[in-house]
Amino acid sequence: xxxxxxxxxxxxxxxxxxxxxxxxxxxxxxxxxxxxxxxxxxxxxxxxxxxxxxxxxxxxxxxxxxxxxxxxxxxxxxxxxxxxxxxxxxxxxxxxxxxxxxxxxxxxxxxxxxxxxxxxxxxxxxxxxxxxxxxxxxxxxxxxxxxxxxxxxxxxxxxxxxxxxxxxxxxxxxxxxxxxxxxxxxxxxxxxxxxxxxxxxxxxxxxxxxxxxxxxxxxxxxxxxxxxxxxxxxxxxxxxxxxxxxxxxxxxxxxxxxxxxxxxxxxxxxxxxxxxxxxxxxxxxxxxxxxxxxxxxxxxxxxxxxxxxxxxxxxxxxxxxxxxxxxxxxxxxxxxxxxxxxxxxxxxxxxxxxxxxxxxxxxxxxxxxxxxxxxxxxxxxxxxxxxxxxxxxxxxxxxxxxxxxxxxxxxxxxxxxxxxxxxxxxxxxxxxxxxxxxxxxxxxxxxxx
Numbered sequence: 001x002x003x004x005x006x007x008x009x010x011x012x013x014x015x016x017x018x019x020x021x022x023x024x025x026x027x028x029x030x031x032x033x034x035x036x037x038x039x040x041x042x043x044x045x046x047x048x049x050x051x052x053x054x055x056x057x058x059x060x061x062x063x064x065x066x067x068x069x070x071x072x073x074x075x076x077x078x079x080x081x082x083x084x085x086x087x088x089x090x091x092x093x094x095x096x097x098x099x100x101x102x103x104x105x106x107x108x109x110x111x112x113x114x115x116x117x118x119x120x121x122x123x124x125x126x127x128x129x130x131x132x133x134x135x136x137x138x139x140x141x142x143x144x145x146x147x148x149x150x151x152x153x154x155x156x157x158x159x160x161x162x163x164x165x166x167x168x169x170x171x172x173x174x175x176x177x178x179x180x181x182x183x184x185x186x187x188x189x190x191x192x193x194x195x196x197x198x199x200x201x202x203x204x205x206x207x208x209x210x211x212x213x214x215x216x217x218x219x220x221x222x223x224x225x226x227x228x229x230x231x232x233x234x235x236x237x238x239x240x241x242x243x244x245x246x247x248x249x250x251x252x253x254x255x256x257x258x259x260x261x262x263x264x265x266x267x268x269x270x271x272x273x274x275x276x277x278x279x280x281x282x283x284x285x286x287x288x289x290x291x292x293x294x295x296x297x298x299x300x301x302x303x304x305x306x307x308x309x310x311x312x313x314x315x316x317x318x319x320x321x322x323x324x325x326x327x328x329x330x331x332x333x334x335x336x337x338x339x340x341x342x343x344x345x346x347x348x349x350x351x352x353x354x355x356x357x358x359x360x361x362x363x364x365x366x367x368x369x370x371x372x373x374x375x376x377x378x379x380x381x382x383x384x385x386x387x388x389x390x391x392x393x394x395x396x397x398x399x400x401x402x403x404x405x406x407x408x409x410x411x412x413x414x415x416x417x418x419x420x421x422x423x424x425x426x427x428x429x430x431x432x433x434x435x436x437x438x439x440x441x442x443x444x445x446x447x448x449x
Contacts, residue, residue, distance in 0.1 A: 021149025046411030053404035084208030155297025162289030307364020331366020
């Protein structure tokens with residue numbers, strides 16, 4: 001056995017899943033905060049960043065290519081270099097003209113690379129740890145470092161951007177001032193934000209180049225990591241696997257649940273950061289960018305993680321059938337807290353952080369039920385589906401689509417209704433989730449330990 005093959009999983013599992021989480025949080029959260037800081041309107045932010053879900057929606061369509069073309073180890077290293085290059089380009093184009101269109105295109109390429117990296121990393125994980133007991137032993141490590149990436153990105157990097165902006169001050173200068181959507185924002189303010197975010201993106205780029213070099217050395221070389229043989233019947237087999245997913249008798253109920261369970265959350269999540277950043281006169285909370293990083297990115301993600309852990313334990317104890325409705329209510333009822341925040345507009349960071357932590361904790365609880373049901377769907381009606389991996393990937397595509405489509409119109413709705421009425425609408429928008437949950441049939445089994 002080679003030295004690399006014998007290397008402890010602790011040498012590569014934490015870093016691999018940390019780098020899997022950072023690009024996702026970059027395109028889904030950092031991009032929202034960055035565009036808001038640079039004066040882009042809420043409607044444009046929600047529409048543009050919702051499109052970034054598309055690579056995760058359609059990734060099941062090209063996932064077989066990762067098996068057919070080269071080694072997964074090579075895919076991982078190459079894609080990390082690609083993400084690093086895309087981040088470097090974002091840093092370069094931010095100070096220049098047409099920065100909005102260019103950064104959006106680069107974020108889309110980063111999302112495509114990240115979705116493909118997910119496929120390669122998860123496949124490599126199973127190859128490098130062929131023993132199912134070892135795979136299970138490191139599942140918690142994977143999840144923990146993915147969540148740490150969310151805290152580092154959604155929390156630490158947002159805080160860093162705010163601190164850099166305040167340190168440089170509005171008078172900071174760069175060669176070209178970006179033209180952004182807001183005509184009311186001072187040129188010096190926009191210049192300072194562009195400089196701050198360019199620095200953050202450059203730091204992330206350096207991180208990914210370093211990660212790619214490290215993984216080129218640290219990743220083991222399992223014997224099974226080779227291109228899969230191609231057969232003339234591959235196309236027919238590929239279509240047959242897809243067709244089997246849609247031949248379920250309850251497919252309409254399954255799809256309704258996958259698409260509607262997070263219908264309200266998909267709209268809410270696009271406006272949380274803009275709501276906290278907008279001034280009180282515009283209906284927001286008027287918080288600083290670094291305060292958003294602390295409240296939403298640190299306390300919020302920590303509460304989300306705790307909710308997920310407790311939700312998994314709860315389902316493991318009593319089974320999904322009995323746990324489903326308590327978790328559905330836990331996920332959706334805390335949305336009313338945003339109505340209260342929009343009505344009272346408190347500026348106390350501790351109070352805002354507490355409200356967001358409660359909502360994220362409930363979301364973590366409810367999302368666990370969603371994931372366990374998705375595992376049941378992938379396993380088939382009788383738990384013996386031979387294509388469960390492919391069907392799980394298809395299910396995650398519909399999961400991403402359920403976040404992408406409602407989020408596209410969220411910014412427009414908020415601008416039409418105002419923040420308070422928009423959050424009231426988000427509470428009403430939970431009704432399709434309750435209806436979809438009432439229609440599904442779940443097996444009374446515990447969650448995988």
